Amino acid sequence: MAQLNSHYLKLKAGYLFPEINRRVKAFTDANPEGAARLIRCGIGDVTEPLPEAVREALHKAVDEMGTRSGFRGYGPEQGYEFLRHAIAENDYRSKGLEVADDEIFVSDGSKCDCGNILDIFGHDNRIAVMDPVYPVYVDTNVMAGHTGEGDDKGLYSGLVYLPCNAENGFVPAIPKEKVDIIYLCYPNNPTGTVATRGQLEAWVAYALANDAVILFDAAYEAYIKDSSIPHSIYEIPGARRCAIEFRSFSKNGGFTGVRCAFTVVPKDLLCTTSSGEKKPLHPLWNRRFSTKFNGVGYITQRGAEALYSPQGKEQVAALVEHYMGNAAILRAAAAKCGLETFGGENAPYIWVRAPKGSSSWDVFDKMLNQANVVITPGSGFGPAGEGYFRISAFNSRANVEEVARRLSAVF
Numbered sequence: 001m002a003q004l005n006s007h008y009l010k011l012k013a014g015y016l017f018p019e020i021n022r023r024v025k026a027f028t029d030a031n032p033e034g035a036a037r038l039i040r041c042g043i044g045d046v047t048e049p050l051p052e053a054v055r056e057a058l059h060k061a062v063d064e065m066g067t068r069s070g071f072r073g074y075g076p077e078q079g080y081e082f083l084r085h086a087i088a089e090n091d092y093r094s095k096g097l098e099v100a101d102d103e104i105f106v107s108d109g110s111k112c113d114c115g116n117i118l119d120i121f122g123h124d125n126r127i128a129v130m131d132p133v134y135p136v137y138v139d140t141n142v143m144a145g146h147t148g149e150g151d152d153k154g155l156y157s158g159l160v161y162l163p164c165n166a167e168n169g170f171v172p173a174i175p176k177e178k179v180d181i182i183y184l185c186y187p188n189n190p191t192g193t194v195a196t197r198g199q200l201e202a203w204v205a206y207a208l209a210n211d212a213v214i215l216f217d218a219a220y221e222a223y224i225k226d227s228s229i230p231h232s233i234y235e236i237p238g239a240r241r242c243a244i245e246f247r248s249f250s251k252n253g254g255f256t257g258v259r260c261a262f263t264v265v266p267k268d269l270l271c272t273t274s275s276g277e278k279k280p281l282h283p284l285w286n287r288r289f290s291t292k293f294n295g296v297g298y299i300t301q302r303g304a305e306a307l308y309s310p311q312g313k314e315q316v317a318a319l320v321e322h323y324m325g326n327a328a329i330l331r332a333a334a335a336k337c338g339l340e341t342f343g344g345e346n347a348p349y350i351w352v353r354a355p356k357g358s359s360s361w362d363v364f365d366k367m368l369n370q371a372n373v374v375i376t377p378g379s380g381f382g383p384a385g386e387g388y389f390r391i392s393a394f395n396s397r398a399n400v401e402e403v404a405r406r407l408s409a410v411f
Contacts (some may be wrong), residue, residue, distance in 0.1 A: 007145045012154050016380035017043050019363075022215070027368050034372045039399050039406075041330075041392045042374040044189065044349070046254045048322060048396075050303075051315035054253060057306035061299040072298040079106025081260070083301045086308040087262055090375035091247070097234045103264055103282065105289055106304075108298050110219050110236045110248040110261040114183075115140035116292075117215060117244065119262070120284040122274070125180035128160040130172055132190055132378060132385030137183045153383040163384050164191065170342065170351075171195045172205050176177050182207065184233075185217035187224060190390040191351040191379045192327075192343015194229045200236050213271065213281075214243040219261075222252035222320050224346045240266040244281070251394075252316050252347070253307045260296055260304045323348045326400040327393035333404035334391070337411035348393040351378075355411065363389045371406040 020042050027127075028035035050058075064070030078084070084104040092099035107113050114136050127146055129137050138156065141147055155161060158177050170193040176349055184203060186195040195203075207214050215305030216233040233243045248261035254351030265285045270278040270360045306312045331344035336350050344350040360377035367373045367389075376392070378385030393400065 003141070005145075007143055007351075010147065010149055010156070010201075011140050012137060012150050019380070020322050020374065020376065024368065024374055028203070034369075037372040038174050038374065039372065039395070039403055040374045041395060041400075041403055042376045042390075044126045044251070044392050044394055045256050046251065046319075046323075046394050047399075048254060048319055050254050050258070051307070051312060051319065053306040053309050053312035053315055054258075054303045058299055058303045061302035065299065074199065075295045075298055075301075077293050077295045078102070078286065079104060079296065080298065080301050083224050083305050084262075090308045092232065092264075095232075095235075097232060098240065099234065099264055100267070103266055103283060105263045105265065106301060107263060107293070108259040108262050108296055109250070110217065110246040110263070112296065113261060114215065114217060116288070117285070118144045118146070119292075120281055121181060121213075121271070121287050126160060126178065127158075128162055128175060128179040128182045130164050130183060130185065130188075131161040131383060132164060132381035132388070133183070134185055134189050135381065137215075138382070154379075155383060161384075162380070164188075165384060166342065166353075167338075169193060171199050174202055178210050178212075180210075182212055182214045183217070184214055185219075187220040187347035188343070188349075189217075189254050189347075190349055190376065190378065190385065191388075192345075192347040192349035192390075193351070194224065194226065194346045197230050197236070198229065200230055200233065204233070204236045204239050204242060206396060208238050211272065212242065213269070214239070216243050216245045218245055219248040220251055220347050221247065222316065223324060223348055225324065226346055229346060234264075234266075236253070240268040242269065244269065249304050249307060252303065253312075254319060255298070258300055258303060260300050322397070323393050326395060326397065329400050329404050330391050330393055330407075334409045336409075337407055339411060344393065350391045350393065352391060354378075354387050354389060354390050360386055360389050366410060371403075371404050371410045373406055 084101045087104050088099045088101045150156045164170040164172050170191040221231040233239045245264040249255040265282050267282045269281050327344040331341050331350045334341045340353040342351040360379040364377040367375050377392040380387030
């Protein structure tokens with residue numbers, strides 16, 4: 001009989017968002033009236049239409065594909081040169097950062113990349129994750145067999161958890177022990193907080209001193225308003241030798257349903273083989289792409305390229321301004337209710353401390369049943385998220401203003 005991957009059996013309950021959907025479905029099935037009033041501020045899915053520049057580019061690409069001369073079949077797995085160049089030039093080189101076109105790998109989502117990157121790392125690495133944490137980082141390591149069993153709190157043996165709390169500003173302290181792979185996400189999901197230049201410098205220094213690799217998730221960098229906060233880990237000297245960066249077009253260009261992202265793997269980044277040799281990761285990721293991925297579609301990549309046009313940049317800025325305006329409304333509404341809030345100033349998420357005596361799922365059920373609003377319970381992001389909940393600013397302005405009103409009626 002064929003054997004399954006038993007590491008999947010270690011996973012606790014369901015993935016966070018399917019569990020939320022299960023509870024919401026149970027509520028809507030039992031409460032048709034409440035279902036009609038339901039407003040979702042849970043999953044971080046965008047709501048506003050694709051920018052006009054993107055739509056025009058998509059239409060043009062479709063028309064190209066309708067001609068024999070313009071038709072494209074299989075494209076380069078790593079991404080078309082026109083998009084890789086636009087990314088490297090606009091997101092990095094125009095800002096004084098050294099990133100070559102062929103260090104960009106275009107994919108269908110940074111969530112996928114954060115899990116797939118484990119293919120090029122060995123099984124004996126000591127892995128550190130933030131707590132609370134984006135669940136994908138932990139679950140993909142469990143699936144890959146990098147952990148032991150999980151306990152009742154959802155902590156897996158074999159992982160090093162880096163507590164993030166109000167006391168440390170949701171930026172973890174440098175570990176005293178040696179770790180090999182470090183997941184950092186800033187602006188942070190779920191807390192909506194950011195790391196300062198000095199804090200990132202400390203992490204890069206640690207990684208260089210310990211031959212560690214930082215997996216830096218910068219999917220929300222477009223939302224940074226504070227000019228002192230780095231948008232890229234490569235703004236920190238030495239980061240090219242110790243960091244891989246993940247970015248996405250989902251949250252700045254509205255591509256959650258279109259699917260396009262990219263990962264930067266510098267050629268300077270080396271890791272050690274089992275025999276002690278140092279080898280670059282870039283050709284391994286390139287080989288992984290060529291073997292396991294057929295690339296993002298031509299039409300989608302033309303749409304992503306349009307985000308870097310003058311009109312595209314203006315329209316992205318307008319989307320960011322809209323969602324950050326929502327964040328300001330939600331943050332102010334929660335604070336007015338006497339709730340302690342974090343984030344929401346350089347990211348589209350508000351991290352809220354639950355009222356004393358209430359668990360994060362208690363607040364979820366209360367908001368669902370009394371306010372008919374879906375939020376995300378903090379405990380779904382790890383044990384350190386207990387006692388908090390996340391409100392997403394991805395919504396229409398009318399819905400956000402209504403959520404603000406309902407918050408005041410519940411708390």
